[in-house]
Amino acid sequence: MKRYLRMFVAMTVMAGFIVAQLGNVSGQSNALAISPRKDYNLSPGQSIDDTLTVTNRNSEEPLNLNLSVIDFDSQDETGTPKLMRDATERTAWSLKNFIDLPQQVVVAPGETTRIPIRIDIPADTGAGSYYSAIEYSAGGANGESQVNISASGVSLVFVTVPGQAKQQLSLLQFGAFVQDQSGNTGSFKGLYFSDRPKVLAYRLKNDGNIAENPNATIIVKDFSGKVVYEIEDANQKDQLALRGQTRRFDSCINPEDVVHNTSAGTDINSIVCGDTNFAPGRYTAELSVTYGSNGNETRTLTEKTTFWYLPWWFIGLMVVGLAVLIGAGFYVWRRIESYKGRKTRRR
Amino acid sequence: MNKHNRLLLNIVSQKSRFLYVFLVFVGALGLSMVTGGVVSANLYARLNNRSLTIGTTEPGEITSYTVTWQYPASSTIGSVRFVLCADPYVLDACSMTPAGNMSSALLSSQSGETGFSIASQTANEILMTRPASLAGTMQNTYVFDNVMNPTGIHSKFYWQIFTYPTADGTGTPNYISSVASATASPIMINTKVPPILYFCAALTIDDWCETVDGNFIDYGTLDAENGHSSSSQFGAATNALGGYVVTVNGNTMTSGNKKIQALATPTAYQTGQAQFGLNLRANINPALGQDVYGDGTALVTADYDTPDMFKYQDGDIVATSATGTVFNTFTVTYVVNVPPDLPSGVYNTTLVYICTASF
Structure with missing residues (x-):
């Protein structure tokens, strides 16, 4: 008996790591539906009381949420926010000190809760854009286990303080664009050999203190000047160029609005780039970007670019045609020279 | 060198000339292809230093609109047309008219180029006129009271501005531009599906x-x-x-x-x-x-x-x-x-x- 007891103790000591069975224990929801973005227009000294809607998608477990206000910046030239969760100082556009909301909320299974939020803009706040993020962290991860999984949703909050603000947008680049599979990166291209161009993109640099939501239009003309495509809204997703950001705006030449009816009770709209029907040739695109509102000067930026669509079959045709032309021309020249030669000999 | 060789030499030199011309042509064509060409373009004459300020951003509210601009050069100005539109693209017909109302607007104040009065107005257009005269390049400001903001939530809208040398808003405008503003309601209107x-x-x-x-x-x-x-x-x-x-x-x-x-x-x-x-x-x-x-x-x-x-x-x-x-x-x-x-x-x-x- 003592021998078995000693063996047992020795095995336990030699383990060195906590051994526990794989667990599927939950007891806490990690499923939520939130408002992804809130926009306000508040003057200095003005306050607003609003609500944030949160739904617990889990029909069995409660959703314990910790709420916090976090600053964010732009991550790259897309609309991906870079959350500054570990920042110790506020950004120049931070709303951290202006937002008041509860720090913890419990949402019953399958229920929707409206969380009160108050935004106070101090009277000495200058005109411009201010923004921060509200993170809803689903608590309850078991910190003793080896890999804990937790979910957080984030709402982006934008406040525009009207008045004369510094606004400065520069148009850096405009042209036909080829997106990568994710749509986040890609390259400008002036010559297309296989696929027809589907996207025109423009890059704006924002050196002002307003998060600009530009309005843009693009006209595409063929070599004869005939308008083949007119993009009335080249910022259809109402995207922003944040303070200090160089933002690329991609615009479908032939946008298609796709609506999905969902089992969740919400219709989902997607904008996808449909096929274009460019014939081979040279095209010119003209861009006009307008920005500045609510007392700020309205400005317009314009740019023109060209691109070619030359499919391989067309190039082949052109080469053959050119060869025929040159051959015919050479033949005619030879005949003329031969005739001249005979005339000279007769003399 | 005999006649046969001279003829051959002649043919070769002529062929080289053709080849040279062909290569230059192809090279020029290729160069024009790859040179994307980004050229700045002023499509039309615009007003400078322009803006639109609205008294309140509440949708549907009656408020004052202050519009201001500068002419880039001294020009004969007899009339100005303002068109309420959802887009700033002045070279084309307005894509959509926001649900605002300017039919009861009053021109309460003007500075810079003055002497204007409202000649006609509808819900989405105002024409103000004066006897045609030379306008300078100072800042011009016009205040319209009793204008109703477009309804809806967080709606950007534009005033398209057309200035004419004629006194009745006819003919070719000498300047066209747009100014922007926006309404913003902080309270969600329940009829619209919110983003989730x-x-x-x-x-x-x-x-x-x-x-x-x-x-x-x-x-x-x-x-x-x-x-x-x-x-x-x-x-x-x-x-x-x-x-x-x-x-x-x-x-x-x-x-x-x-x-x-x-x-x-x-x-x-x-x-x-x-x-x-x-x-x-x-x-x-x-x-x-x-x-x-x-x-x-x-x-x-x-x-x-x-x-x-x-x-x-x-x-x-x-x-x-x-x-x-x-x-x-x-x-x-x-x-x-x-x-x-x-x-x-x-x-x-x-x-x-x-x-x-x-x-």
Whole structure:
């Protein structure tokens, strides 16, 4: 008996790591539906009381949420926010000190809760854009286990303080664009050999203190000047160029609005780039970007670019045609020279 | 040199000349192809230093509109037309007229070029006129009272401005521009579907996060000879047109100040070495994981999109959708391998998946 007891103790000591069975224990929801973005227009000294809607998608477990206000910046030239969760100082556009909301909320299974939020803009706040993020962290991860999984949703909050603000947008680049599979990166291209161009993109640099939501239009003309495509809204997703950001705006030449009816009770709209029907040739695109509102000067930026669509079959045709032309021309020249030669000999 | 050779030489030199001309032509054609050509273009004469200020941004409110601009050069001005429009594109017919109302507007004040009065007005257009006269380049400001803001929530709108040398708004305008403003209501109007972002993360989830199960993984004893892998899932959907991104956040597995090295670049699974990483694909080694599925358009980002290659960096984007999308489910495969000399301890981590709409 003592021998078995000693063996047992020795095995336990030699383990060195906590051994526990794989667990599927939950007891806490990690499923939520939130408002992804809130926009306000508040003057200095003005306050607003609003609500944030949160739904617990889990029909069995409660959703314990910790709420916090976090600053964010732009991550790259897309609309991906870079959350500054570990920042110790506020950004120049931070709303951290202006937002008041509860720090913890419990949402019953399958229920929707409206969380009160108050935004106070101090009277000495200058005109411009201010923004921060509200993170809803689903608590309850078991910190003793080896890999804990937790979910957080984030709402982006934008406040525009009207008045004369510094606004400065520069148009850096405009042209036909080829997106990568994710749509986040890609390259400008002036010559297309296989696929027809589907996207025109423009890059704006924002050196002002307003998060600009530009309005843009693009006209595409063929070599004869005939308008083949007119993009009335080249910022259809109402995207922003944040303070200090160089933002690329991609615009479908032939946008298609796709609506999905969902089992969740919400219709989902997607904008996808449909096929274009460019014939081979040279095209010119003209861009006009307008920005500045609510007392700020309205400005317009314009740019023109060209691109070619030359499919391989067309190039082949052109080469053959050119060869025929040159051959015919050479033949005619030879005949003329031969005739001249005979005339000279007769003399 | 005999006649035959001279003839040959002549033919060759003529052929060379043709070849030269042909090459120059092709070269010029090629040069014109690749030279994309970005040329700044002023499509039409615009007003300078222009803006529109509205008294209140509440939709549907009666308020004052102050519009101001400068003429770029001295010009004969007899009339000015203001057109309320949803777009600033003045070279084409207005795409849509916001639901504002200028039919009762009053010109209460004017400075700079003065002498104007309202000759005609409708809900979306005002024509003010004066006897045609030369206008200077000073700042001109006009205040219109009793204008009703467009209704709706957070609506940007424009006043398109056309100035004419004639006194009745006819003929070719000498300047055309637009000025912008916006209304913004902080309270959601219930008739419009608000944007929503759906998100969940757990060991297993189902469509639209209606059932989520499990939130921790325990590998048991970690040893160098046997690799360790497991999986979890997350899913998202949104009707926000800009789409969403999902990031993974947290440290690698640590025990006090000891840690299992995270894979900084996509790396193959290898037992006996310090590895902590993940990917979002169906793998062969280890035989675990699943490709993203669902009717949505979301995609896995490049660094986490290769089977049997694993990576982990705190804050990395793992999934994105460029537009509004229905639900997609992503399966995350985690790998943990340890070297023989890993110090003993309890190693753990908390990974927080954060879903954010794009702006």
